[in-house]
Amino acid sequence: MMKSASLPxxxxxxxxxxxxxxxxxxxxxxxxxxxxxxxxxxxDLRALPLAPGEERRLEEALGEGEVEITLQAxxxxxxxxxxxxGVWRVVHLDANGEVLGKTxxxxxxxxxxxxxxxxxxxxxEELEGALGSEDPGE
Amino acid sequence: xxxxxxxAELLRQQGVSRRGFLKFCSITASLMALPPSMxxxxxxxxxxxxxxxxxxxxxxxxxxxxxxxxxxxxxxxxNLILTAVSLDYHHxxxxxxxxxxxxxxxxxxxxxxxxxxxxxxxxxPLGNPGFSTIAGIPNLxxxxxxxxxxxxxxxxxxxxxxxxxxxxxxxxxxxxxxxxIVKDKPLVNVPGCPPIPVVITGVxxxxxxxxxxxxxxxxxxxxxxxxxxxxxxxYRRPFYERGQFAESFDDEGARKGWCLYRLGCKGPITYNAxxxxxxxxxxxxxxxxxxxxxxxxxxxxxxxGGFYEPLSRLPGGGTAGLAAAAGxxxxxxxxxxxxxxxxxxxxxxxxxxxxx
Numbered sequence: 001m002m003k004s005a006s007l008p009x010x011x012x013x014x015x016x017x018x019x020x021x022x023x024x025x026x027x028x029x030x031x032x033x034x035x036x037x038x039x040x041x042x043x044d045l046r047a048l049p050l051a052p053g054e055e056r057r058l059e060e061a062l063g064e065g066e067v068e069i070t071l072q073a074x075x076x077x078x079x080x081x082x083x084x085x086g087v088w089r090v091v092h093l094d095a096n097g098e099v100l101g102k103t104x105x106x107x108x109x110x111x112x113x114x115x116x117x118x119x120x121x122x123x124x125e126e127l128e129g130a131l132g133s134e135d136p137g138e
Numbered sequence: 139x140x141x142x143x144x145x146a147e148l149l150r151q152q153g154v155s156r157r158g159f160l161k162f163c164s165i166t167a168s169l170m171a172l173p174p175s176m177x178x179x180x181x182x183x184x185x186x187x188x189x190x191x192x193x194x195x196x197x198x199x200x201x202x203x204x205x206x207x208x209x210x211x212x213x214x215x216x217n218l219i220l221t222a223v224s225l226d227y228h229h230x231x232x233x234x235x236x237x238x239x240x241x242x243x244x245x246x247x248x249x250x251x252x253x254x255x256x257x258x259x260x261x262x263p264l265g266n267p268g269f270s271t272i273a274g275i276p277n278l279x280x281x282x283x284x285x286x287x288x289x290x291x292x293x294x295x296x297x298x299x300x301x302x303x304x305x306x307x308x309x310x311x312x313x314x315x316x317x318x319i320v321k322d323k324p325l326v327n328v329p330g331c332p333p334i335p336v337v338i339t340g341v342x343x344x345x346x347x348x349x350x351x352x353x354x355x356x357x358x359x360x361x362x363x364x365x366x367x368x369x370x371x372x373y374r375r376p377f378y379e380r381g382q383f384a385e386s387f388d389d390e391g392a393r394k395g396w397c398l399y400r401l402g403c404k405g406p407i408t409y410n411a412x413x414x415x416x417x418x419x420x421x422x423x424x425x426x427x428x429x430x431x432x433x434x435x436x437x438x439x440x441x442x443g444g445f446y447e448p449l450s451r452l453p454g455g456g457t458a459g460l461a462a463a464a465g466x467x468x469x470x471x472x473x474x475x476x477x478x479x480x481x482x483x484x485x486x487x488x489x490x491x492x493x494x
Contacts, residue, residue, distance in 0.1 A: 017373045042174030044167075049413055051373035052426065074158035092161055098419040101165045103174060111177075112164075116156035 017051050020058055027062075030106035031086055040107035062089065062104075071112060075100070079110050145222045145346065146185040159184075166347070169340040171362040171411075180347050187222070187346045191250040192257055193243060193284055194228040197277040198270050198304045198313055199260030203295035204230050206332035207339070222346055223255070229272060240273050247287050255345065256288035256323075258316050261297040261304045265312030281319055290324040290351055291316060294338055296434060299327035299358070306440035317358065326351045327358035331434035334415050337363045357437065359409065368405035368431045371413035374398070392428060402446040403430030410435040 023043070030041035050058070065081030067088075075094040082089060088110050092101040105111065143151075149159055163181040167174060196204065208231070225231070226246030227239070234242055246254060258281065263269035267276035285291055293316040296302040304313035317325055328338055341360055344352045352360040369375060377383070377397040384391035384398055392401075399406070405413075408431050412423040424431055430446075433439040443452040 016376055018376060042177075044174050046168050046414060047171065049371045049373050054373075071157060071161075073155050074161050077161060092165055101168050103164070103168075112157050112160055116160075119156045 017049050017054060019048055019050060020054050020061070023048065023058065024061060027084075027087055027104060027106060031084065034086055034106050034108070040105065040111075042111070043104040043106075045102040045104065059089075062087065069110075069113065073112070077112060079112070143189060144185060145187045145189070148189070148222065166340075166343045169336050170344055170347075170352070171340075171365075183347045189222060189224045190289075190345065191246050191254040192223045192225050192342075193246055193254055193288075194225065194231075194257040194259075195272075195277075195280060195284060196229060197258065197260030197262050197281070197298070198311065199295065199297050200303075201230055202332040203259040203298075203338075204228070207335045223342060226250075226254070236273065240275075243284070247284065251287040253289050254287065255342075256284055256291045257294055258291065258298045259294045261301045261313035261315060262319055263304070263311035263313050265310070269311045278319065281316070285320045285323055288323055290326070290345070291320050292341060292351075293317065293325060293327045293329075293358075295333055296329040296331045296437075296439070299329040300437035302331065303440055305438070324351050325358060326354060326360060329357075329359060329435040329437075330410060331432075331439075333435070334363075334411055334417065336415055337411055355409070357409075359435070363411040363415075364409040364435065366409065366411075366413075368408045368410060368413050368425070369403075372405055372425055373413070374425060387428065395428075398425060398428075398430040400448050401430050402444065402448055404433030404436070404439070404442065404445075404449065405431040406449060408433040408436050408439075 026043060030043070033039050033041065045055075063083030065083050065085065065087075067079075067081040069079040071077040071079070075092070076097070077093065078091045080089050081087070086106060086108065088105045088107065090103045090105055090110060090112070091099060094100050146159060149162070154162070160177070160181060163184060164174065164177050166184070167177050167180050172180070194204075224246075227243040229235075229239060232239055232242065260270075260277075262277045262281055264278065267278065270277045272280060293299045297304060297313075298316050301309075301313050301315045304311055305315070315327075317327070326341060328341055330337070337360075340363060341352060344360070344362075352362055355361050355364055357364075369378070372378075374395060374397050377395070378399060382391060382394075382396040383400045384396045385400055386392065387401065392398075397403070403425065405425065412431070413425070416423045416426075432445050433442060436442075
């Protein structure tokens, strides 16, 4: 049996697209805009080339905040607040847990969260129906 | 299912909530390379979208394009967009065969004359009608017959778009692309060997959203996906700028992830979305796996003179020497990406205008 050769460790510098730093500045500008003008921003991470490892560095730079939300709508969507209040990371997954899309939302409440008018109307009908079918019991 | 059903109703029937629909729209915007601010407009348009009839014809091809698109089995966005169209004829996927299948095609054509989408994969042999037939009908005849009543034609894969492998020298079957036959219909080329699945469905999503085909480049490709070269968007680009190249597949440069230009990477002359959209559910793309781009979304990529020959040494790409190419690369590269960016912005502007 051949003995595995002991190769000297290779120093691999993390590849760098140079996109990480400008992205963080974009987030900074968006947060300032949200604070001053109330205008929200969504940044689509799919549109940016990031090298392997850069995405992890982005995660580290943004850190973890107070809120973690999981939605079950067309597969799972995970929304987490970053350490910077008002900056959210949104990850859309399909039923197999594969990533369909990743965005950074700079807003007070992420767009997918609020209850939707059409569904609230249907919910009201349902609730009324459920109550109407039973004896209100005075 | 009736074609009058709108997409929003269809998704609701499948138990997709309003939030699920908005998520779908957000992913669709990303697919079409539209800014996230377009999501409400896409939602409004898709809510009203009707199911178009789609007839899919496969000629001289390897079924790789269909394979690419049907690869995901989970309820993915691709599948939902396929649900959103009424795929009335696809001889590989449909259950019917023989005269029943041909009957289905004729019925779909008659019912939707002038309105259906025709998708073609594979090239058309002109050498001899018998080289490739479906139900005894030569490819050329079937294409002409179906194209006549189509609202638009989508040539999927490099074979349908530019002739592809069958068209490679010496082209024994006399293969030609769809654009050589169909001259009087809106035509969009979605090349790639195979094309990225979401690019195929992205074009369908664009048609569903805006009711027309997306803006195209000089080779008939949608700018939203083919507006940048692989090189423009490659994460290894900084190594190219610094002149750090892998010289063989197992040297130090290769291990450090340096630029693959000298190992024959065709990224600088290839326009496609691989570097950002990636493959296998977003895992990676060839360059990320250590192999140069073959240039599969470009016309005649099989006859380019060698997958492992650097562009500078090839007849077409070698107008300048390697030193000149590497030196001028920065300026030309930036110029090209600026131009591509302008084209993309223009495409976006048009899309935003359409949605108003």
